[in-house]
Amino acid sequence: MAITLRAGNFFLLGKFTATRSWHRALLLCLLLILGGTGRAFAQTYILNEDFSSASGTTPPTGWLNSAGSGPATDKWHFDNPGGRNINYPFSGSFAIFDSENYSTDGGKETATLETRFFDASVSQNTVLYFDHFFAGGKGGKGMVEVFNGFIWQFVASYSDSTANPQSEVYNISSLVRGATGAKVRFRWEGNNSHYWAIDNIRIYAPLPLDAGISALDAPSMPFKAGTQPIQIRLTNFGANTLSKTTIGWSVNNVVQTAYNWTGNLALGMSANDVKIGTYAFPAGKPVQLKVWQSKPNGLNDPNVQNDTLAVTLYSSLCGLYTIGGTNPDFQNFTEAVTALNNAGVGCGVTFRVRNGSYNEQVKLGQISGASATAPIVFESESGDSTKVALHYQETNPSNDYTLVLEGTDYITFRKLGILRSNGQSGSSAVIIRNGAHHVSFRNTQLNRVSSPGTSCDSVLTFAGNAVTGGIFLANLSTQPASRVAITGNTFTSPYSASESSIGLSYTTGALVQGNTVAPSINSGSEVTSVNVTNSSNPKINNNHLFAYGYYSTYGVIVSSTVNAEISDNTIQGGCYSSSGYSSYGIQVRGVAA
Structure with missing residues (x-):
């Protein structure tokens, strides 16, 4: 028979297989007896993994992490190398394949994360549960499959983004068929196609009675300020059919009117878009939303671990906000950037940063709503770039930056510092990549700025800045960057001995004007302005x-x-060695392609 796991989305084919072994019958009987009492008993977990024992690309004991097509280094990671900010219930270490962060070879990549073997013969019902966040687009695809000791079978696939981290539950009983050597695997396919994060993988024999809130269906960021419906996803994790439950919720710890749900949900089924009320969201302010269910089928829920969902929501930002200091709108850059990345903007937004050094590392993506008429500005409130700094000072070889602009558009930084300390040689304070455009740095204090040459990052302006470490911008040979302007800046020595203070590759119509490059005395290599x-x-x-x-x-x-x-440049230089080295004012090399 055909078993629909989630209406309209995912399907499993196969037959339920009843077991007659005495130990499985005894376990099922015990579960029925204990579940019927209404007392708090935990699930019978066959596999329960939160990746706390994993590190780098090393999975938990017994698990397999393998690369397919693409470089051998294209594997799942457990250290979040892209620094992705993912909301509850993600915490600590989790599994992530971050194609956008480390798969830049330009070819297709596939990667597989495979569980250890588990014994599915302990119960006639076997359920797979996991939390995940899928950032869809650009051809990325995630698949879940189950091994029954003989063949791999399809469970689900994903290509569209999840609005928030969401929980999935699948009845895989007919697929594992009571196998003593079963497995589950998560397969990624893509080509620099965003990312897929997974946490809290559980395979268990379900309790007779167990319901939970598995996702927030609405509002989905970005959304406009004002009154919005609150819609959730209710899932039956238990073996018995769920016919009713009470759904409570609160906003910023203020309890709202509960909603009484009735319906008919079999094991693994969900009721989507259940509207439990409305709320008037203020513009750009964090809202703590908590939703929980209680009394499924009028009884106490034996498993309270999956009853509650808690998220932080922001409506689209618009207008003027403060960062840091006394009574700010946002305590730090991380809070402001989290709001921007998730909520987007509804009009022009300016963040005024109060004096101080902010030891933070932030990554901005493509901000929804940003445009020429709705730009984003970060600036010091005092107007003094020496008194305000986003200054990441931790040693972090795998994420060696202070600010990343990941396809960010229409954004300006002015009259503040963006600095990096304790990084590796050649590390950048600012990295611009993935097609960012209309980006400006004006009257700032900057450490090294770079773009890696994996995309076309255009309409970049650097004006009136004090730069230590140089500006090095590389673009695609097939798509040179236009409208790059580096004007009126003061440069001191580049970080890397072999780099220039100003380096441009694959550009068209670039302007380098009115800059001062201070003397660069370096004993290790050539020096170029x-x-x-x-x-x-x-x-x-x-x-x-x-x-x-x-x-x-x-x-x-x-x-x-x-x-x-x-034209009209003043060039002064000298070579301190007498071993055949020379000093050149202007040198023309090679033949243009």
Whole structure:
């Protein structure tokens, strides 16, 4: 017979297999007796994994983590290398395949996370539960499959984003068929296609009575301020049919009117979009929403672990907000960025940051609603860039940055510092990637800025900044970046001995004007002030360039570039070595493609 696990979405084919072994019959009998008393008894867990014992790409004991197509390093991680902010019930270590973060080879990748073997013969009913957040798009796909000792069988697949972390429950009884050597696996397929995070994987023999809130269906961020419906997903985790329960909820710890639900849900089935009330959301303010169920079928729920859902929601931001100091709208950058990433903007937004050093690491994505008429601005409230700094100071080799702009558009940082301490050699304070555009840094204190050359990041403006460590912007050979302007900045030595203070690759019409590059004395390698490669129509003029070192030094290098205009620059340099090294003002190399 056909068994529908979730109406309209996922289907399983097969037959239920009853067992006659005395120990399974005894277990089922005990579960029925204990569940009927209404006392609090836990599920009989066959497998229960929260990944607390996992690290890096090393899975829990007995699990397998393997790469398919793509580099051998394209595996599931348990250390969240992309620094993704994922809400409750995720906590501590969890499994994530972050295609966008570390799969940049340009080819398809597949990766499989496989559980240890488990014995499904302990009960005639076997349920799979897990929490996950799937960031869909760009061809990414996630699949769940079950092994019954002979073959792998399909359970579910995902390609669309989940609005919030959500719980899934599947009755896999007909698939495992009481196998003593069963497994579950999670398979990712994509190509730099966002990510899939999974936590709290449980395989269990269900209690007769067990209901829970498995997801918030609405509102789904981003959403506008004002009155919104509160809609949840109610799931029957128990073996007995669920016919009624009471759903309570609170907002910012204020209890709201409960909702009495009635219906008919078999094991593993869910009631979606259950409207339990409405709430008037203020613009851009955090709202703590908590939803719980109680008294399923009029009895006490033996398992309270899955009764409650708690989330933080933001309506779209609009207007002026403060960060830090006394009575701010947001305590720090992390809170503000979490709101932006999840809620988006409904109009132009300005964050005024109060004086202080904020030891934080933040990543901004593509912000919903941001545009030329609804830009985003981060600026110091005092107007003094030396008194306000986003300054990440922890040693973190796998996430060695302070600020990442991951496809972020229409955003400006001005009159504040963005700094990095205790990073590896060549680490960047700011990383710009994944097609970011209309990004400006004005009158800031900056450590090294880079884009890795895996996308086209265009319409980038750097004006009036004090830069230590250089600006190095690389783009795709097939899609050069346009409208890159580096004007009126002051540069000191680059972090890496082999880098330029200003380095541009694959650009068209770039402007490098009015900058001062301070003397760069370096004993380890060549010194270059401005280096433009594989570009067209750059303008390099009215700069004051200094290049001193123990090896060859260069004021300007232009290589494989057409129609370069180099004019009205002051170039001064020198080489301290007498071992055949030289100092060059302007050097033209190669032939443009």
